[in-house]
Amino acid sequence: MSLTRIHNFSVSLDGFGTGEPQSAEAPFGHAGQRLHQWMMATRSWDPTGTAGVDDAFAERHDPGIGAEIMGANKFGPPGWQDDPGWDGWWGPNPPFHTPTFVLTHRPRPSIEMEGGTTFHFLEASPAEALETARAAAGGQDVRIGGGVTVVRDFLLAGLVDHMHLVVVPIVLGRGVRLWDGLEAVEEGFDVEAVSAPSGVTHLTFTRKTP
Numbered sequence: 001m002s003l004t005r006i007h008n009f010s011v012s013l014d015g016f017g018t019g020e021p022q023s024a025e026a027p028f029g030h031a032g033q034r035l036h037q038w039m040m041a042t043r044s045w046d047p048t049g050t051a052g053v054d055d056a057f058a059e060r061h062d063p064g065i066g067a068e069i070m071g072a073n074k075f076g077p078p079g080w081q082d083d084p085g086w087d088g089w090w091g092p093n094p095p096f097h098t099p100t101f102v103l104t105h106r107p108r109p110s111i112e113m114e115g116g117t118t119f120h121f122l123e124a125s126p127a128e129a130l131e132t133a134r135a136a137a138g139g140q141d142v143r144i145g146g147g148v149t150v151v152r153d154f155l156l157a158g159l160v161d162h163m164h165l166v167v168v169p170i171v172l173g174r175g176v177r178l179w180d181g182l183e184a185v186e187e188g189f190d191v192e193a194v195s196a197p198s199g200v201t202h203l204t205f206t207r208k209t210p
């Protein structure tokens with residue numbers, strides 16, 4: 001069965017998944033790279049990195065994934081829709097290597113990149129987007145790649161089977177909050193926590209079997 005999964009999604013202690021303002025120079029706003037330093041220190045990211053608890057979680061990001069869904073603000077900085085040449089942050093060979101569906105109210109024709117990534121642009125509800133992505137995933141799982149609003153919307157719609165969330169011990173104070181409107185969301189999941197020596201806490205939310 002094809003699952004809907006979230007991996008390596010990092011939030012501050014006060015629940016922000018990005019800072020502000022987002023821009024081409026600062027994709028995470030005033031958060032800079034602090035939400036993902038734990039991940040960038042691992043072997044999954046850097047061959048000379050660590051191979052401990054953080055790496056064990058980080059490396060689960062790709063296996064078994066056949067398509068990704070992301071939001072417009074993960075795909076580019078504010079205003080990218082006005083740039084007909086914008087094809088993402090990641091260069092000619094993006095790290096997705098699957099069909100990748102960008103939710104936007106200003107869709108454009110698909111862009112085929114090197115390495116198996118094709119960006120498709122969709123204006124659709126989370127359930128419709130998931131149906132489309134699942135059809136393209138070849139029987140594999142679909143990853144919800146962020147940003148914060150899209151993760152929140154998929155949780156709200158009850159469409160997430162497994163979420164790996166990383167609580168980073170920083171207080172951002174402002175940005176885009178994950179938990180708004182999700183009161184008691186944890187009740188639908190079995191939740192486990194693992195503390196890593198780096199200072200982050202890995203939480204896994206696995207949908208309860210009915």
Ligand SMILES: NC(=O)c1ccc[n+]([C@@H]2O[C@H](COP(=O)([O-])OP(=O)(O)OC[C@H]3O[C@@H](n4cnc5c(N)ncnc54)[C@H](OP(=O)(O)O)[C@@H]3O)[C@@H](O)[C@H]2O)c1
Nearest residue numbers: 009010018071072073074103104105124146147148149150
């Ligand atoms: N913490 C993490 O681990 C993590 C992971 C990935 C990304 N991020 C960060 O998160 C930030 C982006 O998050 P965000 O909450 O600002 O935005 P987002 O979730 O990336 O995208 C939200 C935008 O996507 C479009 N959209 C969403 N649902 C749609 C639908 N059903 N139909 C059509 N369009 C839809 C809308 O844009 P339009 O109306 O403009 O089309 C909406 O404003 C970035 O800073 C990114 O770097 C963080």
